[in-house]
Amino acid sequence: MRFDNARSGIAPEEVAETNTALALSGSWKVVVLNDPVNSMSYVVLVFRKVFGFEENKARIHMLEVHEKGRSVVWAGLREKAELYAFTLQQWHLTAVLESDEAH
Amino acid sequence: MKRIEVKLSLPVVAPLLDLMKASSDVLQAQIAAPLTLEDIDADFRDEWRAELLAGQQEELSALMGLFDSDFFVNAVVAFDEDNAEIIVRACSALRLRLRRHDLRRLNDEQLESGGIDVDTLPERLRKPFMCYLFLATIQELIIQHLDAAILQGGSDESAQDEDSGEDEDDDGDDDDADDLDGKEGA
Numbered sequence: 001m002r003f004d005n006a007r008s009g010i011a012p013e014e015v016a017e018t019n020t021a022l023a024l025s026g027s028w029k030v031v032v033l034n035d036p037v038n039s040m041s042y043v044v045l046v047f048r049k050v051f052g053f054e055e056n057k058a059r060i061h062m063l064e065v066h067e068k069g070r071s072v073v074w075a076g077l078r079e080k081a082e083l084y085a086f087t088l089q090q091w092h093l094t095a096v097l098e099s100d101e102a103h
Numbered sequence: 104m105k106r107i108e109v110k111l112s113l114p115v116v117a118p119l120l121d122l123m124k125a126s127s128d129v130l131q132a133q134i135a136a137p138l139t140l141e142d143i144d145a146d147f148r149d150e151w152r153a154e155l156l157a158g159q160q161e162e163l164s165a166l167m168g169l170f171d172s173d174f175f176v177n178a179v180v181a182f183d184e185d186n187a188e189i190i191v192r193a194c195s196a197l198r199l200r201l202r203r204h205d206l207r208r209l210n211d212e213q214l215e216s217g218g219i220d221v222d223t224l225p226e227r228l229r230k231p232f233m234c235y236l237f238l239a240t241i242q243e244l245i246i247q248h249l250d251a252a253i254l255q256g257g258s259d260e261s262a263q264d265e266d267s268g269e270d271e272d273d274d275g276d277d278d279d280a281d282d283l284d285g286k287e288g289a
Contacts, residue, residue, distance in 0.1 A: 035136070036211035037202045038195055039239060041246050045191075049254055082143070086151060090158050092136040092195040097143075 027100040028081035030074040034065050035094055046091045047073065050084065075100070106183040107248045109241075113178045119234045120170050126200045126234075127163040135159060135196035159196050166193035182245050184252035191245045191253065194238040201238075205231035 032043075040062055047058035051073060064071035074084050081097050088095035134155050140148045169180045169190070182190060202214070206228065213219055214235075221229055245253075 035199070036215050037198050039242065042191070042195060042242055045246055045250055045253060049256075086155075089134075089136060089138065089155055091192060092199055094136050094139070096139045 026078065027075055028078045029072045029098045029100065030081050030084045030088070031070050031072050031096050031098055032061070032065050032088060033094040033096065034069045038093060040066065043093065046088065046093060050087050050091065072098075104183055104185075105249060105252060106181060107244065108179050108181045109244060111178050111180060113175070115233075116170075116178075116237065117175070119230065119237055122201075122205070122230055122234050123170075123197060123238075124167060126197050126204070127167055129204075130163055130196055130200055131160055132156070133200075135199040159193075162189050162193035162196060165189045166197070180241075182241075182249060184249060184256065187245050187249040188253045188256055191242050194242045198235055198238050201231050201235045206235060 038046075043062040043065065044055065044058045047053050047061055048055060051058075053061070061071045061073055073088075074081065078097075085095040085097050134152065138152065138155075140151060143151060165186055166189075174180065206214070208228070209219070209232075219232065221232060224232055
């Protein structure tokens with residue numbers, strides 16, 4: 001169904017703002033990608049440090065990265081996901097953001 | 104304060120320092136890990152990149168600072184809770200650079216298996232590979248002896264909180280419902 005802004009009485013600016021708000025509030029995933037350099041113990045340490053994971057959980061995610069090439073380590077609001085991705089990049093891990101809607 | 108001192112072999116390590124310095128110089132202007140920031144707003148992306156680079160420069164400065172004139176007298180480097188995190192990160196940055204540049208001809212399987220015999224490598228790869236191993240050894244020493252200091256440090260507290268987001272665990276278990284709860288400063 002086509003959304004008719006004129007009939008809805010909502011100004012385009014308001015629609016744009018709403019779309020932005022939705023993009024920011026939707027669910028975003030923080031995905032760590034495999035790299036052949038950083039050691040398993042290092043990746044476990046980083047997951048424990050950044051996310052506060054218990055060692056076993058950090059190890060599970062590390063093995064997932066190692067074996068499957070990627071692991072979703074966190075999901076939630078965009079702003080927070082960006083902060084996590086940034087922090088992981090500070091630790092020189094390759095981290096990307098993915099929108100839940102993209103998959 | 105827990106502190107470890109490592110006595111190194113000068114004849115082995117000294118020749119590696121030039122390469123470490125050269126790699127470090129390149130990383131003054133280049134992020135070590137590949138960045139995928141397409142989704143990020145352009146202005147924010149530049150800021151993000153600049154901040155990552157500044158952090159990386161600081162790390163590399165701390166690492167290279169270990170090998171000062173005193174080092175050439177006593178051949179000892181020391182790690183403690185003040186420098187453990189920054190050094191372990193610097194080692195990661197340098198290893199990434201060595202992998203992507205000097206060791207690019209080696210395949211991932213070879214590197215990950217750890218089964219490379221240095222003597223079988225072409226001459227031009229030996230020093231970078233030794234350097235790559237040396238940095239990994241420093242990392243492992245720090246992780247083995249000072250992981251608690253790193254985990255208790257507060258630099259990543261800003262990324263953790265108690266209420267937003269949920270952990271996404273692909274294995275489908277429910278052992279992590281409280282992953283972010285009560286972990287501030289973990």
